[in-house]
Amino acid sequence: MAAAGPSQLSLRLPRALLDPDLRELGCGDADGLVAVRLQLSHGCIAAITPHPAEPTAVAPLPLAITPPVDPHVHLDKAFSWPDFPNRDGTMAAALALNLREGQQRTLAQVLERGERALELAWRYGLRALRSHVDSGGPCAQPSWEALLALQQRWRGRVELQLVALAPLQCWQTAEGLALARRVAAASGLLGGVLGPPYPRDRGDRPALQGLLRLAGELGCGVDLHVDEAATAPAHGLRLLVDLLEQGRPPVPITCSHASSMGLLRPEPQRRLAERLAALELSVVTLPTTNFWLLGRRGGLTTPERPLAPVRALQRAGVPVALGADNVQDPWYPAGDFDPLELIRLSHRAAHSSLWSRQGLMPFTTVPARMLGLAWDGVVRPGAPADLLITNAGSWSELMARPPRRRVLRAGAWLEPPVSEQVDPVLASLGAS
Numbered sequence: 001m002a003a004a005g006p007s008q009l010s011l012r013l014p015r016a017l018l019d020p021d022l023r024e025l026g027c028g029d030a031d032g033l034v035a036v037r038l039q040l041s042h043g044c045i046a047a048i049t050p051h052p053a054e055p056t057a058v059a060p061l062p063l064a065i066t067p068p069v070d071p072h073v074h075l076d077k078a079f080s081w082p083d084f085p086n087r088d089g090t091m092a093a094a095l096a097l098n099l100r101e102g103q104q105r106t107l108a109q110v111l112e113r114g115e116r117a118l119e120l121a122w123r124y125g126l127r128a129l130r131s132h133v134d135s136g137g138p139c140a141q142p143s144w145e146a147l148l149a150l151q152q153r154w155r156g157r158v159e160l161q162l163v164a165l166a167p168l169q170c171w172q173t174a175e176g177l178a179l180a181r182r183v184a185a186a187s188g189l190l191g192g193v194l195g196p197p198y199p200r201d202r203g204d205r206p207a208l209q210g211l212l213r214l215a216g217e218l219g220c221g222v223d224l225h226v227d228e229a230a231t232a233p234a235h236g237l238r239l240l241v242d243l244l245e246q247g248r249p250p251v252p253i254t255c256s257h258a259s260s261m262g263l264l265r266p267e268p269q270r271r272l273a274e275r276l277a278a279l280e281l282s283v284v285t286l287p288t289t290n291f292w293l294l295g296r297r298g299g300l301t302t303p304e305r306p307l308a309p310v311r312a313l314q315r316a317g318v319p320v321a322l323g324a325d326n327v328q329d330p331w332y333p334a335g336d337f338d339p340l341e342l343i344r345l346s347h348r349a350a351h352s353s354l355w356s357r358q359g360l361m362p363f364t365t366v367p368a369r370m371l372g373l374a375w376d377g378v379v380r381p382g383a384p385a386d387l388l389i390t391n392a393g394s395w396s397e398l399m400a401r402p403p404r405r406r407v408l409r410a411g412a413w414l415e416p417p418v419s420e421q422v423d424p425v426l427a428s429l430g431a432s
Contacts, residue, residue, distance in 0.1 A: 025048070070324050180214055212244070386408060
């Protein structure tokens with residue numbers, strides 16, 4: 001349910017999320033923020049003007065962003081931790097428990113998990129998700145049936161894009177071909193795992209070649225779990241790049257995780273990043289799950305807890321987005337589809353300097369392009385009146401403590417998630 005919204009709002013918005021052609025707004029302050037007044041009409045932004053008075057410490061304007069996009073989640077297994085807890089916190093235990101859960105997974109379970117996840121995402125302010133779907137074994141049919149139904153049910157509120165996660169060798173079988181055709185018909189993507197935790201063998205290369213060829217024939221994008229490990233630095237990425245340099249299918253290709261690339265020395269890292277950029281590959285880095293699972297050895301925490309080298313990739317021109325990955329399942333026990341929590345964690349884990357364009361784009365405009373969304377997330381006249389508004393007045397305040405929020409969609413206020421009460425400052429927004 002949504003409540004009637006305001007006709008105008010006074011906010012601080014990141015300059016990076018405001019139309020660059022609106023030169024009268026200036027360049028923003030040291031935080032990259034601009035004080036603006038928005039006129040709203042019929043669910044859209046009607047006009048944007050500079051705020052007539054500079055905000056003060058006594059009366060700060062609330063900081064807002066456009067609704068984030070999460071390019072990598074797993075709705076089919078979300079919230080399964082209570083029945084399949086991975087108290088060891090290891091990759092091997094996560095995989096074993098995931099396989100066991102998949103043997104028992106039902107349509108009703110996936111419908112309940114997916115509905116719960118999308119309701120949270122909607123209330124927290126997300127506008128789109130890309131979910132990988134376990135697509136091998138008995139869990140494939142109920143998972144796809146449930147998530148395709150939820151995709152239709154939530155269309156127009158939270159856009160849901162689906163990726164078939166299956167062993168690479170699957171795509172060369174008759175069953176894999178039938179699955180690929182079904183995925184293509186649903187405008188989904190083909191996926192798989194390249195590199196650890198699965199053992200590498202000489203079958204990786206032909207299997208990957210087959211997947212890329214099939215994706216090209218069907219016009220399906222590709223999103224691979226690559227190098228989610230603290231060993232064999234960038235082995236999977238190098239294999240993928242070597243193959244693509246011999247011939248690249250004309251479809252979008254995303255490399256999710258790319259964790260072990262972070263273990264490369266600066267010069268090899270730079271050269272590999274430039275090859276990724278030349279091939280127009282995208283990377284999704286996933287700090288929550290990777291920091292939880294990687295770097296465990298003999299009950300101790302090792303120094304190697306790698307993360308994709310976000311800044312090196314961006315410097316080379318690779319589009320980089322950040323995702324939440326697993327939520328309360330055997331791979332990660334926490335999370336609840338809150339984009340502000342991911343932003344706050346990534347600020348520390350990936351040095352996401354939110355006052356810079358490169359620090360903010362991985363949560364907004366870059367994943368919007370990855371998912372091919374109609375709106376790029378930039379505020380301009382005619383854009384949707386969709387905003388995630390916080391009670392923080394600066395990035396420092398947003399990082400200092402979990403902020404309260406208010407979510408505006410098509411010019412109307414959403415009711416907050418049960419876990420949040422509306423802050424009085426936010427409740428007064430738009431009041432005369």
